Amino acid sequence: MPAIHSQTAHELKDQMQKGAFKPSAIIEDLLARIKDIDGKTRSYTLVNGESSRSTAKGLDSSGSKGALSGVPVAIKDNICVKGEETTCASRILKGFKPPYDATVVKRLKEAGAILLGKTNMDEFAFGSSCETSCYNPTRNPWDTRRIPGGSSGGSAAAVAADETILALGSDTGGSIRQPASMCGVVGLKPTYGRVSRYGLIAFASSLDQIGPITKDVEDSALLLSVIAGHDEMDSTSVDLPVPDYKKALVKHVEGLKIGVPKEYFVKGIDPQVLRAIKKAIDLLHGLGAAVEEISLPHTEYALAAYYIVAPAEASSNLARFDGVQYGFRAGGAEDLIDMYIRTRSQGFGNEAKRRILLGTYVLSSGYYEAYYLKAQKVRTKIKEDFDNAFRDVDCIITPTSPTAAFKIGERLEDPLSMYLSDIYTIPVNLAGLPAISLPCGFTGDELPIGLQIIGKPFDEETLFRAAYTYEQNTDWHKKRPNIT
Numbered sequence: 001m002p003a004i005h006s007q008t009a010h011e012l013k014d015q016m017q018k019g020a021f022k023p024s025a026i027i028e029d030l031l032a033r034i035k036d037i038d039g040k041t042r043s044y045t046l047v048n049g050e051s052s053r054s055t056a057k058g059l060d061s062s063g064s065k066g067a068l069s070g071v072p073v074a075i076k077d078n079i080c081v082k083g084e085e086t087t088c089a090s091r092i093l094k095g096f097k098p099p100y101d102a103t104v105v106k107r108l109k110e111a112g113a114i115l116l117g118k119t120n121m122d123e124f125a126f127g128s129s130c131e132t133s134c135y136n137p138t139r140n141p142w143d144t145r146r147i148p149g150g151s152s153g154g155s156a157a158a159v160a161a162d163e164t165i166l167a168l169g170s171d172t173g174g175s176i177r178q179p180a181s182m183c184g185v186v187g188l189k190p191t192y193g194r195v196s197r198y199g200l201i202a203f204a205s206s207l208d209q210i211g212p213i214t215k216d217v218e219d220s221a222l223l224l225s226v227i228a229g230h231d232e233m234d235s236t237s238v239d240l241p242v243p244d245y246k247k248a249l250v251k252h253v254e255g256l257k258i259g260v261p262k263e264y265f266v267k268g269i270d271p272q273v274l275r276a277i278k279k280a281i282d283l284l285h286g287l288g289a290a291v292e293e294i295s296l297p298h299t300e301y302a303l304a305a306y307y308i309v310a311p312a313e314a315s316s317n318l319a320r321f322d323g324v325q326y327g328f329r330a331g332g333a334e335d336l337i338d339m340y341i342r343t344r345s346q347g348f349g350n351e352a353k354r355r356i357l358l359g360t361y362v363l364s365s366g367y368y369e370a371y372y373l374k375a376q377k378v379r380t381k382i383k384e385d386f387d388n389a390f391r392d393v394d395c396i397i398t399p400t401s402p403t404a405a406f407k408i409g410e411r412l413e414d415p416l417s418m419y420l421s422d423i424y425t426i427p428v429n430l431a432g433l434p435a436i437s438l439p440c441g442f443t444g445d446e447l448p449i450g451l452q453i454i455g456k457p458f459d460e461e462t463l464f465r466a467a468y469t470y471e472q473n474t475d476w477h478k479k480r481p482n483i484t
């Protein structure tokens with residue numbers, strides 16, 4: 001039998017049902033794995049040894065029937081867990097222990113999941129590499145000289161390195177899909193409104209979504225069904241029934257219409273990525289899907305619009321971190337204003353400061369119309385591009401990112417090159433759509449490549465169907481990094 005930590009949640013559930021082992025055995029195995037490996041990947045900011053052991057013991061004897069009973073989950077460090085330090089990988093939140101659970105956390109606990117710990121991220125989710133964390137960069141388990149992607153890099157690396165079974169990430173412009181792609185695992189950004197964000201420390205409220213990072217598509221469906229659904233604590237969560245996603249795990253794409261946007265296959269894309277995506281499209285075509293070229297004409301403006309809207313919202317969301325209510329407060333201040341200045345100067349890292357400055361600028365009087373309002377209009381155009389495309393096709397296939405994982409430090413001094421990493425994921429957030437990233441090959445350097453499938457609003461089922469069919473006809477998801 002393969003090691004416990006190398007299994008998926010659905011495999012572990014089957015084994016537990018057969019009585020092969022109990023939750024405590026799973027937790028002991030995972031904690032040992034983290035002890036062996038985490039010094040190399042540095043995926044976690046906090047590991048809950050004691051509390052996960054005691055939850056597991058309780059489940060051993062109660063034999064709870066929850067959908068995730070006894071299954072370990074790692075939580076990105078911007079999602080509140082009651083009483084556990086939650087920092088968004090920022091110095092300014094050091095010591096902050098939320099007084100409540102995020103709704104997704106509450107649902108996980110109710111389903112019997114065991115929370116293994118908090119995972120590393122770019123500070124406040126600003127980034128694509130996990131390098132802006134106040135702790136340390138997380139390393140890609142496929143090559144520890146490289147970034148794991150970001151901002152949910154800790155969650156993706158932990159899943160890829162078998163340091164957890166499941167993980168949660170958040171995605172504002174690609175932060176679930178891009179690291180999933182770079183670590184060779186499955187990442188899903190649900191439709192805006194599908195999953196409650198109550199208890200997610202906000203980056204850009206009109207874009208943020210929480211979603212699953214898993215080893216395969218079946219686990220993605222399983223985890224989404226636990227966290228999805230209306231929540232009266234988040235007015236942006238939509239009151240629609242949650243479908244039985246398991247039913248969408250069918251292995252056929254006959255009659256499915258796939259669109260391939262011509263604007264996404266232009267210069268800047270690594271030829272190895274291009275080749276892998278083309279092969280994946282051919283495979284789905286061979287299995288009976290219809291493939292047609294589509295146009296998303298406003299694609300080239302997406303990045304510019306995002307880097308106005310997202311920092312604008314971030315600057316407003318981050319205004320509350322001033323040393324009064326949360327986390328860190330700088331010492332030595334002469335008065336209140338001085339305390340604010342010292343706390344924010346010392347508490348935020350460079351990328352956070354850049355975003356606050358940018359966001360404050362585009363919202364300031366005189367510039368609001370020229371930048372923020374204009375960007376919102378571009379956003380509408382981008383949404384209309386997708387609406388038009390979805391009149392003809394059921395889903396859209398693109399690369400997740402133009403390149404595989406880059407080296408640590410390579411893009412840190414050049415924010416624009418870092419921002420380009422999300423060129424294919426950002427339009428999806430601007431339009432509020434669901435999209436999944438799944439492994440579809442490797443570069444010559446043995447680095448994973450990700451395939452993105454974008455769906456219509458609230459049609460995660462089509463994503464699961466296309467992704468599951470692709471996955472079950474390939475072996476990429478079975479490959480694991482050789483890290484010991």
Ligand code: GLN
Binds near residue numbers: 150172176203310
């Ligand atoms: N990399 C993008 C950014 O830096 C997206 C991050 C995210 O989705 N949280 O804003």
